[in-house]
Amino acid sequence: MNNYSQLFKRTKEAARKLIRVSEDQIGEVLARLAELLEEKTWYLLEENQKDLDRMDVDNPMYDRLALTEQRIRGIADEIRAVGQLPNPLGIRLEEKVLSNGLYLEKITVPLGVLGVIYEARPNVTLDVFSLALKSGNGLILKGGSDAEFSNRAIIQLIHQVLREFEFPEQAFLLLPPDREATKALLEAVDVVDVIIPRGSQGLIDFVRQNAKVPVIETGAGIVHTYVDESADLEKAQAILLNAKTRRPSVCNSLDCLIIHSAHLPNLEQLISPLLEAGVEIFADSVAFEVLKSHPEISLATADHFGTEFLSLRLSIKTVKILEEALDHISRYSSKHSEAVIAENQGVIDRFLLEVDAAAVYANSSTAFTDGAQFGLGAEIGISTQKLHARGPMGLRELCSYKWLIRGNGQIRG
Structure with missing residues (x-):
C-alpha cells in the first residue's frame, strides 16, 4: 500500500504540469498516438489474442475484449477526433462585477486525477487516455485481469508517444490487475479526485460501496x-x-x-x-x-x-x-x-x-448512446447518475470550475 501511495503522489505531481501544455501540443500527441496504433496493429492483435485465449468464446465479455483491425482503426479515428475538438479548459462560464468593484470570473478547469476501474474492454484504456489528456487530467487506470496483455501493450504505446513529445508520462499510470491495487485506488483520498467504474453492475456496486473517493457511476444498462x-x-x-x-x-x-x-x-x-x-x-x-x-x-x-x-x-x-x-x-x-x-x-x-x-x-x-455518436469524440463512460454528469461523458464532463477574483485593494468590512 505504501508503494501505491508513492506512485499516486507522483501521478498527482506530474498531472499538475499538464495545465501548462498547449492545445496544439496535445493535438500533435493524439495524432501521433493514432498513427502509432495503426502502425502497431499487428502487435496489439498479438497481445490481445493472449487475453482472448484465456476466455471462453461464449462469455458475453469476449466480444468486448476482442480487438480487430477495424476496431483499432475506429479507435484511432476517435483519438484524432478528440484531438480536433475545442479546448474544454479556460471557458468563461460566468462573469460579473460587484458593487465594490471586484471582478469575478468562473472558468472551467481539470478535475485533477481520474481513477478509472474497468473490466475486459481494452479500448477504454485509449478512450480514457485521450479524453484525460485533452482535458488536462492525470489518470490512474485499473483494468481487469481479462485484458492484462492488451492493456499493457496499449499503455506502452501511450508512454512511447509521451516520451517522444517530452510530456509527463507519470501522469498516466496503469495499475496491475490485482485486488491490492483496487483497494489502494479506492482509498486514495487527497490524491485521486474521482473514481469512474466501467463494467458490470457488480463492479459498479463494489466501487460505490468501498470507495473513499467520490464516484461517478457509469455503465450498467437495463x-x-x-x-x-x-x-x-x-x-x-x-x-x-x-x-x-x-x-x-x-x-x-x-x-x-x-x-x-x-x-x-x-x-x-x-x-x-x-x-x-x-x-x-x-x-x-x-x-x-x-x-x-x-x-x-x-x-x-x-x-x-x-x-x-x-x-x-x-x-x-x-x-x-x-x-x-x-x-x-x-x-x-x-x-x-x-x-x-x-x-x-x-x-x-x-x-x-x-x-x-x-x-x-x-x-x-x-x-x-455512445460518446462518439453524440459528437463527443469518445467517451469516458455513460453516467447513470444525476450529480455532476449524466449520459455519455466527454471532455466537458471531465472539467470542474473555479472562480477568479480580481481586485484593486478591496477589503471587506
Missing part, C-alpha cells in the same frame, strides 16, 4: 423499448433488430421489449428478424401464449426482467396502456437508455417527459 399501439411495425422491426443485435455485449443494447397488447396478433412477425438472428426470448405469460410454438422462446420468470443480458437474450413484457409501460420502466430501469416507438405525438411527448433515464429515444435505436 434497456427497454416500448412499442406503442400507434407504432409503425416496419419501423419497429428494424429498430428492435438493430438495438438488440448490433453489439449485444454492450450496455446500450436492448434487454426488454415492452409490447402493447394491440400488437399481439402481429408479435410473431415483429420478432421474426430477432429469431433469425439467434436471439433467445423470454416472454411473459400473455406473449408466450402467442409465441409458444417457437422452441427458442421460453416463459419468462421474474429474474428475466431488470436483467442486463449482454448477450443475444431478450425479455418481452405485454402492457395494455402506456401507463403500464412507464411503470415497468420505472421499476426495472437502470436509467441508462430507454426508447418508445410510436406515431402518436401525445404518447411520444409523455414518454420523453416522464421516463427518467440519461438518454430517452423516440423512434430510434438505443445503440446511439
Whole structure:
C-alpha cells in the first residue's frame, strides 16, 4: 500500500504540469498516438489474442475484449477526433462585477486525477487516455485481469508517444490487475479526485460501496423499448433488430421489449428478424401464449426482467396502456437508455417527459448512446447518475470550475 501511495503522489505531481501544455501540443500527441496504433496493429492483435485465449468464446465479455483491425482503426479515428475538438479548459462560464468593484470570473478547469476501474474492454484504456489528456487530467487506470496483455501493450504505446513529445508520462499510470491495487485506488483520498467504474453492475456496486473517493457511476444498462399501439411495425422491426443485435455485449443494447397488447396478433412477425438472428426470448405469460410454438422462446420468470443480458437474450413484457409501460420502466430501469416507438405525438411527448433515464429515444435505436455518436469524440463512460454528469461523458464532463477574483485593494468590512 505504501508503494501505491508513492506512485499516486507522483501521478498527482506530474498531472499538475499538464495545465501548462498547449492545445496544439496535445493535438500533435493524439495524432501521433493514432498513427502509432495503426502502425502497431499487428502487435496489439498479438497481445490481445493472449487475453482472448484465456476466455471462453461464449462469455458475453469476449466480444468486448476482442480487438480487430477495424476496431483499432475506429479507435484511432476517435483519438484524432478528440484531438480536433475545442479546448474544454479556460471557458468563461460566468462573469460579473460587484458593487465594490471586484471582478469575478468562473472558468472551467481539470478535475485533477481520474481513477478509472474497468473490466475486459481494452479500448477504454485509449478512450480514457485521450479524453484525460485533452482535458488536462492525470489518470490512474485499473483494468481487469481479462485484458492484462492488451492493456499493457496499449499503455506502452501511450508512454512511447509521451516520451517522444517530452510530456509527463507519470501522469498516466496503469495499475496491475490485482485486488491490492483496487483497494489502494479506492482509498486514495487527497490524491485521486474521482473514481469512474466501467463494467458490470457488480463492479459498479463494489466501487460505490468501498470507495473513499467520490464516484461517478457509469455503465450498467437495463434497456427497454416500448412499442406503442400507434407504432409503425416496419419501423419497429428494424429498430428492435438493430438495438438488440448490433453489439449485444454492450450496455446500450436492448434487454426488454415492452409490447402493447394491440400488437399481439402481429408479435410473431415483429420478432421474426430477432429469431433469425439467434436471439433467445423470454416472454411473459400473455406473449408466450402467442409465441409458444417457437422452441427458442421460453416463459419468462421474474429474474428475466431488470436483467442486463449482454448477450443475444431478450425479455418481452405485454402492457395494455402506456401507463403500464412507464411503470415497468420505472421499476426495472437502470436509467441508462430507454426508447418508445410510436406515431402518436401525445404518447411520444409523455414518454420523453416522464421516463427518467440519461438518454430517452423516440423512434430510434438505443445503440446511439455512445460518446462518439453524440459528437463527443469518445467517451469516458455513460453516467447513470444525476450529480455532476449524466449520459455519455466527454471532455466537458471531465472539467470542474473555479472562480477568479480580481481586485484593486478591496477589503471587506
